[in-house]
Amino acid sequence: MAGSIPILKIGPTLLATIQIDLHDTVVDAFQNDVLLEIEKSGSSGLIIDISALESVDSYVARMLANTAKMAKLMGTETIIVGMQPAVAATLVRMGYFMSGIRTALSLQEGLELQAERRKTLDSE
């Protein structure tokens, strides 16, 4: 199952676009792939594009949030982009607010956010 979600490296950013239905096993493999990729590339930012996902269950949401937290431990900031309205509504109705996770409306916004963050980090 490993490798079913491609993780692309664009400059200092890792980009994972999820376009398949996320079964539990796929998510597990994805988490593993992402962390290994971070270790290998030392990227400072990770963007997970979920705009193609029409539904997200609590397990997948937790796994995504955990992946972000793990990445954070490794010094990589994660932004989840393109969540669909219905997905957001379902998640909060389940009481799952994903607090502490950064989000952006679109991939474009996510990239801008990361660029901004890098600029402030550089200037410090």
Place this chain on the structure above:
Amino acid sequence: MELGSQPDYMKILKLDEDEVKRRLAFFELTDEDFRRLTELKSFADRCTQDITEGLYELIMAYPESRAFFPDQATLARVKRLQNAYFLHLFSGTYDLNYVRERLRVGAAHERIGMPPKLYLGAYRRYLALIHERLLDHFKGNDAEASTALATIRKIIFFDMALAFDTYIAAYLETMTRHQAAIRELSTPVIKVYDRVLLLPIVGTVDTQRANQIMETVLVQVVEQQAKVIIIDIAGVPVVDTKVADHILQTTAAVQLLGARTVLTGISASVARTVIQLGVELTRVDTRAKLSEGIEVALSIVGKKIASKKPKKESEDEE
């Protein structure tokens, strides 16, 4: 005669060939009846004028029903249509086209606002008139006359059922339209500035409305790629735990999309109740007045309201 686009009642009432067959069967309309109706065609041709005149005698006798036929031209036209309707009863084919024609008649009555009581009352007179003519037609042979009447009664009741279904469908249709209009009016999302939206909530918020508000907000945020949405609750009479909870949920969901919420219109009494109820609203960006909220929202998109006079920059509130 058709006014604009009419709803397709054939579709709404699911009237396909099978349904028409089922209806005909339930009204016990058999091939025997169809044959009898065709045989009565010459009878119908002969007495349709009389019957129509008799019917309109009743209708014109009462102001309530007379009001639907304001002038001679209208009256002449409906009488002509009535004759056509009567003859159609004896056409012998009772298929989808027949049903479609009947629905059109029903819809026309509904459209002009003819109440069902008048419609039914007039039908009663209609049947009585037909009965009289039948007794005349079958001179002395009462048995045959009553068999013929039974058949005609079946097809007329079949027609009435179709007309009533149209009435009901038309009412339901209107109601659905109104409900949709009310729903839409209750969540007007306004674009304040590029990528800044405003949702003023007026009136009580129950769970159903809260869900609908959340849905509209999320869809609009994504559609307009808004960075901020201001939710103004100055018009909500009571903010209790439930309402606060809904607002929190909506805020969280907006956050998941990658946008932010600014909550405004928090009066002193709302602030007091919210804290006394122990509701945690601290995670939400809140302001007392809408104008302050707009400033916050604009600053999020990197804009600022400035006074025109360069020296008085701080007095930019209206």
